[in-house]
Amino acid sequence: MVHVRSTPLLALRGVSKRFGAVWALTDVELEIHAGEVVALVGDNGAGKSTLIKVITGVAPADEGVIEWNGRPVRITRPRDAQGLGIAGVYQDLALCETLDVVGNLFLGHEIGRTGILDEVSMERRAGELDLLDTLSIHIPSVRVPVASLSAGQRQTVAIARALLSEPKMLILDEPTAALGVRQTIHFLDLIDRLRERGVGVLLVTHNLGDVKAVADRVAVLHLGRNNGFFSVPTTSQEQIVSSITGATDNAVTHRDRAAEGAM
Structure with a gap:
């Protein structure tokens, strides 16, 4: 089109x-x-x-x-x-390996108030993202550290994070x-x-x-x-x-x- x-x-x-x-x-x-x-x-x-x-x-x-x-x-x-x-997904992916999937998805856009993160809301929102399964790359849990994921799984996380803002x-x-x-x-x-x-x-x-x-x-x-x-x-x-x-x-x-x- x-x-x-x-x-x-x-x-x-x-x-x-x-x-x-x-x-x-x-x-x-x-x-x-x-x-x-x-x-x-x-x-x-x-x-x-x-x-x-x-x-x-x-x-x-x-x-x-x-x-x-x-x-x-x-x-x-x-x-x-x-x-x-305008959003982007770059070759280096810009992921924080010490954080889990949820932490990377909402990095810089965390849900919470008065300095306290709403971990439950962020995990629920992450679970609603079909993007994590879009590439047929199974991510065992949104709470596993990104450092433990394969290259393809990391790419999926980076793409999902970019699309969260509905660019x-x-x-x-x-x-x-x-x-x-x-x-x-x-x-x-x-x-x-x-x-x-x-x-x-x-x-x-x-x-x-x-x-x-x-x-x-x-x-x-x-x-x-x-x-x-x-x-x-x-x-x-x-x-x-x-x-x-x-x-x-x-x-x-x-x-x-x-x-x-x-x-």
Whole structure:
């Protein structure tokens, strides 16, 4: 379900980011609509991680405009992104291994008052989450320490925690890297359900099989610049790979479009 004529949920216009003298991103464009899965792909060092940091406010953009539902917004810290409804699950998962599953699910958003945690309410809420069984990964108890869980089980906890806030947009950074074949299939089914609920998904991955299975569009980064936007149903894997490696140059920058509009 791709909404090409609607206002994008998130739009990046001519976004650039540098670290010292090095430009990690130059004039990057990106659009994600509600109910759309966009795959962000590129070789190592292409700028994918930096772009995630820009969107989430970890490393604010130096140039360009970010729009949310058609209106310019400032994302200068993670709280700004969270306030808009942007959540993420990253490769390091950001879990506290000494806490149990419940503690990780509600970390930073604990239920309670007057300084006392309501452990019963949090455990009840965790038990109501079918997400913990969505990937067919059995978690023996929501009270076991995360340190005792497998990589796939930890991934499930991280995803469930991100979805607790009912985000409008979800960033998934290499989400199937630690999952087996069966678990990956169930995870891709979860992405389909998120799309049906109107959540915009940015899927950052090296796995073109996952891209073909679930993404609506592909945005390619090469050396910190756009190098192509493709519709998944009408684009071959060879075309995407060629764009990733830089064998073909499909870059159209914000400045190019502005110049065309002035003619």
